[in-house]
Amino acid sequence: AAAAAAAPAAAAGAAGAFVALLVSRLLSKPRRLLDLTAESSDGRHSHGPSAHGGNSYNESGRLKVPRVMQQAQPLSPSKVQNSELVQKFVLTGGPCGGKTTALARLRQFLEDRGFRVFIAPEAATILWTNGMSVADMKSEADVLAFQIRLMQMQIFLEDCFCSLAERTGKKSVLLCDRGTMDGKAYCTPDTWQSVLSKQGFNETAIRDSRYNAVLHLTTAANGAEQFYTSENNITRSEMPEDARALDERLQLAWLGHPRHTVFINSKAGFEGKMASLIAEVSRLVGLPATGRKARKFLLNDMPSEQDFTNAGLPTETFTVEKCYPLDVSALVGADDDGGYTYVRRRANQEGIASYGETRVRIENGQTIEFKRMLTDREYALALSNADPSRHIMRTKRTNFNWGKLTVYIERYVTPYPNLCILFVQAEPQLIGVELKLPSFVEKLIVEEVTGNKEYSAYHLSRADPSTVPSRRGSR
Structure with missing residues (x-):
């Protein structure tokens, strides 16, 4: 080396x-x-909060x-x-x-x-x-x-x-x-x-x-x-x-x-x-690759802020809005077997947002993604062209680190309120292996849903009663 x-x-x-x-x-x-x-x-x-409290930001997130x-x-x-x-x-x-x-x-x-x-x-x-x-x-x-x-x-x-x-x-x-x-x-x-x-x-x-x-x-x-x-x-x-x-x-x-x-x-x-x-x-x-992937677990509830505090785990919390545009990337007739595109808005607790686009294509059974950041104007344009046959997904995402694991919990706000899914970024050697997670999280796990399309965001976005997940925890 x-x-x-x-x-x-x-x-x-x-x-x-x-x-x-x-x-x-x-x-x-x-x-x-x-x-x-x-x-x-x-x-x-000119720097720092105003005398009246609070800051004024421009469209790119920079203080005026x-x-x-x-x-x-x-x-x-x-x-x-x-x-x-x-x-x-x-x-x-x-x-x-x-x-x-x-x-x-x-x-x-x-x-x-x-x-x-x-x-x-x-x-x-x-x-x-x-x-x-x-x-x-x-x-x-x-x-x-x-x-x-x-x-x-x-x-x-x-x-x-x-x-x-x-x-x-x-x-x-x-x-x-x-x-x-x-x-x-x-x-x-x-x-x-x-x-x-x-x-x-x-x-x-x-x-x-x-x-x-x-x-x-x-x-x-x-x-x-x-x-x-x-x-x-x-x-x-x-x-x-x-x-x-x-x-x-x-x-x-x-x-x-x-x-x-x-x-x-x-x-x-x-x-x-x-x-x-x-x-x-x-x-x-956008090159073919194998190996690292997220493991997903259905939770019956969202851990409380006090749970994280008691465990000494710092968190970052965001609101996420995800939209599937009709034709923002020229992927006409896109589907989960051939490919699709989505855009997302991600805002912190102060409302400062970042925007992104992900283009997904499926080749020989392998998922290939290309991601890029968007401006707020580009996101607004894509949102105005949202696929009417799909929901605009809104979630609250809580990120934290646990040992060597990168973890986040997605709690849906719409269209399935309080559906909670835990995502753990895992190395290949951890696929299928029992993970040691915080006890307050483990007790909320209903089942592992890795690879289950029923719990993919793309599937859940469909405005069709048949896409309602069969299990959504205790709520």
Whole structure:
């Protein structure tokens, strides 16, 4: 693995000085251009909540700020990744998880299949290897300033590569070595909120709308301890227990992204981990793939918020609206045997939403999906063209992590109120194996319904009495 990654790593190192110089041009602009405390015409600071409580957001989920600050801000933190040509994936995870090797493997795999591949380097590594030092972090104010500049650099690099990838006119993949949400794992909650508010950002937009998928590679310190080392990264200093804690914080930082996948260290070894990663990316870009899939369980009720609190499990909750348009993707006569398209709106508890489209096609019995983000206007257009023979599905989704498992519970609001289905993202070796879940969840399980079309969203969306599920729990 080290040998396979040596060439790309060396190339990245050689390019480091150039990238650092390029980014310094952005970050060295006059203070007014990047003023984080710009004042409105009445003298009040423009960042943070208003004196009357609550914030005003524009259609892309970004806080509204005075015109002078809008003109000065060169970054696009909540830019919707809705390109037909470019997909953007984040590779994240704790130390020694295999990111460097994964970047090399994915690049080779995708280029061999005709994709252009671009890699946005890790902004933090550029800074740490070009003069920054831990000794510079003398106070929380220093950490705040660093995290703000780090996020601006990350956004600049990503947007630069995205723009250039678009100009090629070819199907491309941008692999990001970490993303905007990683900084949350390296600072206190108060500092993180300041990082967002001082720039007029909101968490849902910079997490859900910027990236098509988040791929988390679990640190070797969790499940492959004998392979954990810091020798192959000069910026790595964490002890194994620190690496495990950091890995968990990174998982929680990205919790809630609609396509957040965690790759664990299992008996299949490192090669098995890479195979699972490549299979997932294949599905994301529309290539045939097998392996990882969701297991589904019918619940007789929804766990209470207190259940999660008592178990010490952080959650992210969203309202989800799913619509099946008539012809938004030219899939005339689509069906669950040949393929179909759906669009969805996903909003957090503050009402900040992200939008997406999924095109599904069935080839030789294999399901292939292509996903992209949408703007609010694109979603509204698809919604106006909803298939009248299908329900618009509305659910409340609760996401949480349980050990090495990524889990969410979908409680239907319409058309089948209180139908509850548990989804567990499972590696191939966990298919058919009894899962150990929180006790308050296990007691609610009625039966496993993995592979049962009766409980697929596509089937449930049909406005036909015959599609009513035979069992809907105790309610």
